[in-house]
Amino acid sequence: MPMDEIRFGVIGCGLMGREFASATARWLHLEGMDVRPRIVGVCDTNPSAIDWFAKHIPDIRLVTQDYRELLADPEIDAIYCAVPHNLHEKLYTDIIRAGKHLLGEKPFGIDQTANRAILAAAQDRPDLVVRCSSEFPFFPGAYQMGKWVTAGVFGQIIEVEAGFWHSSDLNPNKPINWKRRIATNGEYGCMGDLGMHVLHLPLRFGWVPRSVRALLKQVVTERPDSKGNMVNCETWDNAVLACDVQTEDQAFPMVLSTKRIAPGHANTWFIRIIGTTFSAEFSTKNPKQVSYLPYRPGEEQAWRVLDVPYESAYPTITGGIFEFGFTDSIVQMWAAFCDEVAHGSHMKQNFRCVTLEESAVSHAVFTAALESQRTGQTVPVL
Numbered sequence: 001m002p003m004d005e006i007r008f009g010v011i012g013c014g015l016m017g018r019e020f021a022s023a024t025a026r027w028l029h030l031e032g033m034d035v036r037p038r039i040v041g042v043c044d045t046n047p048s049a050i051d052w053f054a055k056h057i058p059d060i061r062l063v064t065q066d067y068r069e070l071l072a073d074p075e076i077d078a079i080y081c082a083v084p085h086n087l088h089e090k091l092y093t094d095i096i097r098a099g100k101h102l103l104g105e106k107p108f109g110i111d112q113t114a115n116r117a118i119l120a121a122a123q124d125r126p127d128l129v130v131r132c133s134s135e136f137p138f139f140p141g142a143y144q145m146g147k148w149v150t151a152g153v154f155g156q157i158i159e160v161e162a163g164f165w166h167s168s169d170l171n172p173n174k175p176i177n178w179k180r181r182i183a184t185n186g187e188y189g190c191m192g193d194l195g196m197h198v199l200h201l202p203l204r205f206g207w208v209p210r211s212v213r214a215l216l217k218q219v220v221t222e223r224p225d226s227k228g229n230m231v232n233c234e235t236w237d238n239a240v241l242a243c244d245v246q247t248e249d250q251a252f253p254m255v256l257s258t259k260r261i262a263p264g265h266a267n268t269w270f271i272r273i274i275g276t277t278f279s280a281e282f283s284t285k286n287p288k289q290v291s292y293l294p295y296r297p298g299e300e301q302a303w304r305v306l307d308v309p310y311e312s313a314y315p316t317i318t319g320g321i322f323e324f325g326f327t328d329s330i331v332q333m334w335a336a337f338c339d340e341v342a343h344g345s346h347m348k349q350n351f352r353c354v355t356l357e358e359s360a361v362s363h364a365v366f367t368a369a370l371e372s373q374r375t376g377q378t379v380p381v382l
């Protein structure tokens with residue numbers, strides 16, 4: 001029996017738009033799916049970005065530089081929107097009001113005001129699935145961390161650390177782009193760029209920060225523009241957030257870090273949970289390994305390192321002994337989104353993409369972090 005199709009329009013055919021296109025082309029990688037995405041329309045204001053799509057997906061029906069044409073098309077069910085942050089509010093609210101399901105890129109609004117406007121639009125359309133992109137929790141090692149949290153093996157949680165670290169900005173000759181300008185990336189800087197990735201799992205575990213003390217740092221203050229002239233970089237490069245978490249039965253510190261300049265780290269996403277009866281760590285630095293330390297009173301404290309099998313949220317054709325990578329996590333995230341569009345609360349597995357509420361908490365954390373940096377104080381997360 002043919003699979004049901006979700007007909008997609010893509011707005012923003014840059015780096016992430018192409019990743020989605022590649023994921024749709026690899027759909028045969030997944031086993032047991034009864035729904036698939038098909039890109040039928042694309043939009044970008046830059047014609048050369050569109051050319052890539054036209055070349056690689058020749059049966060695209062609608063190609064445009066005006067996203068409103070995609071929204072007016074009744075034969076488009078859903079939109080993937082991957083554009084600079086200053087455009088999120090306008091485009092996401094227009095997409096939702098047009099009645100299209102939306103997977104939007106993070107940070108889901110350039111600031112808290114924009115995020116609230118998007119959420120208000122979504123509240124008027126509860127029939128739509130509106131989610132924010134975040135793929136790293138779909139690595140099998142990260143998925144395993146979630147299973148351990150659900151099983152409650154950690155005992156008393158002593159502390160949690162999670163981060164997302166890059167390093168290409170260490171090169172002062174790297175030309176400036178929209179991510180280094182407040183007008184397009186937002187005042188959050190590296191937090192808006194990387195922070196939703198870091199918060200996704202902690203928030204899904206119910207670990208909402210009550211307060212934050214932030215230390216933000218700008219490292220490279222000037223970069224060449226496309227003509228070679230040196231221009232100011234305006235956004236925070238690195239952020240370390242010391243958060244205070246209190247759940248119904250646990251209280252612990254949680255340190256979150258987002259770094260554009262962490263020498264030696266290309267795309268390192270990690271989470272470490274330290275507890276009295278179990279500790280565990282996963283990092284994309286060693287994508288097939290998960291480390292854990294079970295502990296009983298008086299026994300040896302020895303970390304174990306496991307080559308975690310290729311067991312993802314959605315089964316695939318890949319054998320368990322093979323390695324999982326970034327592009328696999330993108331396929332898995334898209335499987336979760338399409339599964340939710342097709343089956344609502346009856347998904348094939350229960351790890352869904354970032355929800356509207358989680359995006360709102362992330363904005364509350366980043367907004368409090370900016371205030372903490374300004375005042376030097378610990379700031380409640382509201």
Ligand SMILES: NC(=O)c1ccc[n+]([C@@H]2O[C@H](COP(=O)([O-])OP(=O)(O)OC[C@H]3O[C@@H](n4cnc5c(N)ncnc54)[C@H](O)[C@@H]3O)[C@@H](O)[C@H]2O)c1
Pocket residue numbers: 011012013014015016017043044045046049065067081082083084085087105106107133134135192193
């Ligand atoms: N999930 C991830 O791992 C990940 C990684 C990188 C970026 N992102 C996010 O994806 C989004 C886009 O980032 P990117 O790295 O793909 O950027 P990019 O610059 O590579 O692509 C953005 C594209 O949007 C196009 N665009 C700009 N204005 C437009 C408009 N009005 N209508 C249509 N297209 C327009 C640009 O021409 C460009 O091709 C951002 O929100 C970013 O934070 C997510």
